[in-house]
Amino acid sequence: MDFSVVVEYFPRLLEGAWVSVQLVALSVVLGALVALPIALARISQNWWIKGFPYAYIFFFRGTPLLVQIFLVYYGASQFDVVRESILWPILREPYWCAIIAFTLNTSAYTAEIFRGAIQAIPEGEVEACKVVGMTKAQMYRRVLLPRAFGIVLPAYGNEIILMLKGSALASTITILDLTGMARTIIARTYTPIEIFLAAGGIYLVISMVIIAIFRQVEKRQNRYLGTVSIKVPDKG
Amino acid sequence: MSKAPALELIDIHKTFTDVEVLKGISLKAYDGDVISILGSSGSGKSTFLRCINLLENPTKGEIIFNGESLKLASSGRDLAAADMKQLTKMRQQIGFVFQSFNLWPHMTVLQNVMEGPAHVLKRPKQEVMDYAEHLLNKVGIADKKHMYPNQLSGGQQQRVAIARTLAMDPQVILFDEPTSALDPELVGEVLGVMRKLAEEGRTMLIVTHEMSFAKEVSSEVVFLHKGVVEEKGTPDKVFNSPDSERCRAFLSSTY
Numbered sequence: 030m031d032f033s034v035v036v037e038y039f040p041r042l043l044e045g046a047w048v049s050v051q052l053v054a055l056s057v058v059l060g061a062l063v064a065l066p067i068a069l070a071r072i073s074q075n076w077w078i079k080g081f082p083y084a085y086i087f088f089f090r091g092t093p094l095l096v097q098i099f100l101v102y103y104g105a106s107q108f109d110v111v112r113e114s115i116l117w118p119i120l121r122e123p124y125w126c127a128i129i130a131f132t133l134n135t136s137a138y139t140a141e142i143f144r145g146a147i148q149a150i151p152e153g154e155v156e157a158c159k160v161v162g163m164t165k166a167q168m169y170r171r172v173l174l175p176r177a178f179g180i181v182l183p184a185y186g187n188e189i190i191l192m193l194k195g196s197a198l199a200s201t202i203t204i205l206d207l208t209g210m211a212r213t214i215i216a217r218t219y220t221p222i223e224i225f226l227a228a229g230g231i232y233l234v235i236s237m238v239i240i241a242i243f244r245q246v247e248k249r250q251n252r253y254l255g256t257v258s259i260k261v262p263d264k265g
Numbered sequence: 266m267s268k269a270p271a272l273e274l275i276d277i278h279k280t281f282t283d284v285e286v287l288k289g290i291s292l293k294a295y296d297g298d299v300i301s302i303l304g305s306s307g308s309g310k311s312t313f314l315r316c317i318n319l320l321e322n323p324t325k326g327e328i329i330f331n332g333e334s335l336k337l338a339s340s341g342r343d344l345a346a347a348d349m350k351q352l353t354k355m356r357q358q359i360g361f362v363f364q365s366f367n368l369w370p371h372m373t374v375l376q377n378v379m380e381g382p383a384h385v386l387k388r389p390k391q392e393v394m395d396y397a398e399h400l401l402n403k404v405g406i407a408d409k410k411h412m413y414p415n416q417l418s419g420g421q422q423q424r425v426a427i428a429r430t431l432a433m434d435p436q437v438i439l440f441d442e443p444t445s446a447l448d449p450e451l452v453g454e455v456l457g458v459m460r461k462l463a464e465e466g467r468t469m470l471i472v473t474h475e476m477s478f479a480k481e482v483s484s485e486v487v488f489l490h491k492g493v494v495e496e497k498g499t500p501d502k503v504f505n506s507p508d509s510e511r512c513r514a515f516l517s518s519t520y
Contacts, residue, residue: 153367156320161381161433162357164349171384175371253371253413 034220035227042224045210046231052124052196052206056131057189063136068143069169082140089137094195097134102126102202127199135192142184146177179250186243190236207231269332271296271468272359272437277316277326279309279492280342286312287323288492294437297466301479301500304489305515310472311364313489314441317470318359319346330355331436357385360435364442366422368414374401374425375410381433393432400428404458420451424458431462438462440471476519480504488512 035042071082089097105111105120119125150173158168200209211228215221270293279287286309294300304310315321317328319335322343328335335355338347346352368377378397382388401407404424406417414422423443430438440459444452456478463469463482473479479486479500486503488496488511496503496512507513 151367153363153365154369156361157363157367157369159320160318160356160359160361161385161429162353162355163385164353167384171380172369172371176369179371253373254415 045207060135064139067140146180273329275327301483360430360438
């Protein structure tokens with residue numbers, strides 16, 4: 030074992046880590062934006078409205094992320110329409126293909142997390158909105174979404190960490206993220222154990238930072254919960 | 266003197282899966298009336314109250330508020346609001362106090378009380394805040410206005426919930442067993458607030474198990490049994506000389 034290679038190539042590993050962080054950050058933010066309308070549509074009672082989100086979530090949760098990446102990266106270029114479209118300069122970049130695949134994937138999971146959170150809000154709080162005469166839009170804006178935000182945090186932090194680990198798959202389409210960079214270095218130095226240990230260590234540090242951030246936000250967001258006591262009154 | 270009732274319910278029916286919980290209940294509430302609705306568990310009194318502002322969709326019946334009939338259209342087996350605008354408008358003028366308070370836990374006490382008038386009625390912020398503070402003062406929790414609901418006792422939460430309802434300036438207030446989820450020593454403070462409201466001449470419909478309270482504040486008492494009005498009249502009549510055998514049995518077992 031020769032850990033001097035780790036020292037020597039550490040700056041390159043950090044470069045890769047920065048790409049990984051970008052991939053995760055961008056796709057998580059875009060994914061959340063996509064997820065919100067999908068979650069809201071998924072809650073609907075109407076099959077015409079919830080049909081599409083249902084199929085969307087079913088597909089992206091039910092197939093491997095790697096397959097989704099390959100579908101976007103290798104699949105999209107099969108179509109002339111895509112190659113001739115103004116989006117081609119973006120779609121031929123592996124970086125953006127990864128972001129698109131990650132965004133679609135994480136949005137499906139995030140939509141389910143949002144839906145779970147909204148449906149976890151006690152029915153009584155929803156009724157309290159109804160009896161003051163709120164419209165649906167007011168109800169979501171003033172009560173349901175802010176409440177769901179607090180409920181969603183633990184599960185959502187978890188999803189971001191899963192996404193970070195999933196982002197290693199970006200290396201399969203030539204992206205030099207942390208994993209891709211590690212493999213490139215190993216191809217040159219033949220020191221897989223040292224470099225993969227170092228890469229693993231960096232992933233751990235990033236995960237810990239994400240966990241710490243979420244713990245802080247959660248503490249702030251849920252300060253109002255205090256000591257939670259659940260009372261189950263008799264129904265008359 | 267023919268004055269129109271503030272709220273009139275005509276022949277309200279409600280069926281859950283295959284149980285007919287309400288079998289045709291009619292009721293008129295005039296301005297200033299305090300009507301207590303009594304009955305054993307399962308008599309349908311909470312369901313009846315919840316049908317008034319469509320928290321529960323009645324299977325059949327008519328709801329008239331301020332001379333205006335609520336437009337209903339059948340939806341499956343039940344009736345649902347045909348005009349959401351009309352329903353939200355009506356709900357803004359009918360207060361509802363829940364058994365389990367249902368305050369919004371992510372808002373402070375003051376924000377809970379201000380929410381309706383500020384964001385639903387869109388009244389000016391400062392005016393709403395002054396009024397909210399006045400109401401919190403009235404229910405005796407002005408000093409807790411910056412706390413969150415979960416930091417308060419049940420009795421305090423229910424008083425906040427009452428202030429939240431009053432903030433909308435409702436014409437009629439519905440109380441759904443407001444003291445049933447409270448520890449016995451906290452019941453008094455909530456009943457005290459309600460008694461004050463009754464004395465002010467507010468129009469109230471109260472589903473309750475607090476017999477002596479009902480006897481004391483009501484202008485009318487309705488006794489429900491198995492989904493029908495079994496006995497109805499002044500508190501004196503219902504409590505002291507009820508016609509119905511069942512009503513007599515109920516009162517002697519609980520009061």
